[in-house]
Structures are given as C-alpha cells and as structure tokens.
Amino acid sequence: MIRVDDLTVRYGPSTVLHNVGFAVAQGESFALVGESGSGKSTILKALSGQVDDWSGQMTVGGQPVTRSRSRAQAAQVQMVFQDPYGSLHPRRTVDDALSEPLAIHGLPDRDARVLAMLDAVGLARRFRFRLPHQLSGGQRQRVAIARALMLSPKVLLLDEPTSALDVSVQAEILNLLKRLRAEQGLTFLLVTHDLPVVSFLCDRLAVLRAGRVVETADVAALRGRALTSDYGRELLARSEGMA
Template identity: 55%
Template sequence: MIEANEVQVRFKTKTGFADAVRSATFHVGEGEVFGLVGESGSGKSTVLRALTGLVPISNGSMRIGRHTLGKHIDRAFRREVQMVFQDPYGSLYPRFTVDQTLREPLTINGMDRHDARILDALREVGLGPAFRFRYAHQLSGGQRQRVAIARALIVEPRVLLLDEPTSALDVSVQAEILNLLRRLHRERHLTMILVSHNMAVVGFLCQRVAVMRDGEIVEQLPIEAVREQNVAHEYTRSLLLATEGYRRKAIDPA
C-alpha cells in the first residue's frame, strides 16, 4: 500500500540547507500497522507530512496505493489518505462545532447523507449525539482526539496516518484512544502508520517498526523482536530502556 524509496526532505535555513530526512526507505502492506519511532527531531513526523504532500520531498519517491506523490495531488488521494495530528486542540478549528467539523470534509468530497454519517462517525469513536453541537473548548483532550479521528474516518479513507495521537493525553485516556484505534483497524482493515517516541505505544498497536535517528532509519524489525528486546542497534536499545522508565535503586540499610 505504501512505498518510500530513498526519500530525502531538505529545508532551507539561514545558514544553508538542513536534511530533515535522509535516504528513508520502507514499505507498508495493505491492512498493516507500521510504526515510526525515535526521539524528538529524528524526522519521523516529517516523513508523515511528506506522505500527505504537506512537505515536498527533494529526492527519492513515495507511493500510496495507485498514487505517486508529486507536484500535483488529486482529490481522490486526499480522500483516501487522512491524518490525525498530535495536538487535538490545535487541529480543531475553535469556531466550528463538532457538527461543522465533521460536515466540512463531507461537503468538500461531495458525499451525501451528512446527518446520518455524522451520527455514525460520532458513535464509532464512542461519542453520542450530545457532543454534536459542542465546541472544542467544551471537550476534554480525549474527546477532542476522538473528534479528530472521526473527522479523518468520515470520508472512508484507506490509509490513516497518526502523528503521536496520544502523547498530549493522560495515561488512562491514552489507553482508551489506543484501544479505539486497534478496534477501528480491525473493523475497517485500515492501513496505518503510527509515529511515536514511546516503544510501548508502538508495541501495542503495530506489527512492524522502523527506528529513526537524525533523519535516517537505523533499523527495521518486527514488533515481536521489540517485545523480546532482540534488537541490533544500540540506539534502539536506548529507546527501549527509556520506555521502561526510571527505576529506583534499593539501598541496603546495613
């Protein structure tokens, strides 16, 4: 479903050019959940934005389904590929109600049965009709992210790109959103790419993972290898150690 070959993303800076992504190559099968992990600034979110056409690539190639990314991206691509951003408040227009937020993509794509689709979308993400005419500031962080997921899914995409969808949420709410995404993947047979810095989050949802550092993919491995900590690269080991968190050392009172 997704192919990226020797992808390079370069940004112009005051002192010259900076390569945010260098020679990134990976593929994602149809119906697969693929993870991109790494610390902040490693280039994983840039890869996701390049896949949507929000960031142009300076070298290499990207393909999603029958669409090859280039200067012109047609409307069919925009409907088939949807993205959920990290900040659920920043990604929702504050002057729109939930109803307006979900109705706009239906109007843009010329889809019918707006009211029925909106109610179905809210129900699918665990929100009832009572949320339909609320504004973003009247919702909790988890509810906002559910609306953002509903907005992405309401146009019936084949590919869902997730840019750290739980990092801005409390731990208990993170679990709810991850369970929701797992159920939606199973029911809709979606192809997903999940960007995260947390190996535990990736291990819960993904089947394969690519580890990024300084704009490069340093290792790709099945999720079973991550769970068993059977990794080859030292940087991947350090990410796994960071996921375990701080362990207090016991002091012998004697």
C-alpha cells in the same frame, strides 16, 4: 499500501531525511520511532503533501505521491495530529468539523454519515453541536479521529495521537484505534517515541536517527528486547528506565 524509497527532504539548506525507505503492507500498523528531531513527523508530512522540497519515490495504494495531489488521492490518506485542541477550530462545532470534508467532496447524506461516525468513535450524539472547549481531551481526539475517517480513507497517519492526553485516557484512544483498524481495514503509519504504544498497536517498526532508518523490525523483537541496532537498544533502555 505505502512504499517509500530513497526519500530525502530538505528544509532550506538543512537535509532532515536521508534516503529513507520502508514499506507498509495493506492493513498493517507500522511505527516510526526515534527521538525528537529524527525526522519521523517529516515523513508523515511528505506523505500527506505538506512538504515541497523532497526527492525519491513514494506510493500509496500503488499510486505515486506527487506534489500536486488530486482530491481523490488526498481523501485516501488522512492524518490525526498530536494536539486534538490545536487541530480543531475553536469556534466550529463537532458537526462543522465532521461535515466539512463531506461538503468539500460533495458527498450526500451528511446527517446520517455524521451520526454514524459519532457512533463509530464512541462519542455520544449529544456532543454533535458542542465546541472543542466544551469537550475533554479524549473527546476532542475522538472528534479528530472521526474527522479523519469521514472520507473513508485507506491510510491513517498518526502523529503522536495519545501523547497530549492524560494517561487514563490514552488506553481508551489506543483501544479505539485498534478496533477501527480491524473494522475498517485501515493501514496505520504511527509516529511515536512511546515504545509501549508501539508494542500494543503495531506489527512492525522502523527506528530513525538523525534522518536515517537504522533498523526495521517486527514488534516481537521490541517485546523481546531484541532490537539489533545500538540506537534501538538505547531507546529500549531509556523506555525501561522511565517505566
């Protein structure tokens, strides 16, 4: 579903990704892990068309990712951001947020689609006309996930989707994502520094350091503390030290 080959990204004179490559199967949940500044989120930005200065090849669903994506291509790849409050317009209601993609793409039956999606993400219909500040962090992230799913994408790019939430809410959102992936046949590309999240939600992972992939592994290797790269083992040790 996703293929990245020799991806190099530059921000001005700085190269932040160096010949990165990996592949994600249809329906798979794949994680990009590494410390801040390793280039994880830049990969998501490149796949979603938010980066201009890149070289290499990227495909989604067999179709090449280009710098001028069509509306149909854009609809197939949607992103859920780290901060659900910052990603929602403070003066637009939940209904506005969910209806806007439908209006842009000229899709019918907007009321029914909005209500169905509220049900799908476990958000009571009474929240439909509330503003973001009237919702909890977990409720806002449910809205953000619902908005990302309104166009029935094949791929969700998840940029630290639970790190801004209270610990008590993180498990609810992770369980929701796991259920939605199974129900809708979604492919996930997850960016996180939280290895327990990877262990719960993902099938495989790539370890990034300073813009390079240093290891790709099955999640079983993570659970069994059997990562092979020095840096992967270092990340494991740090995670266990914080537990």
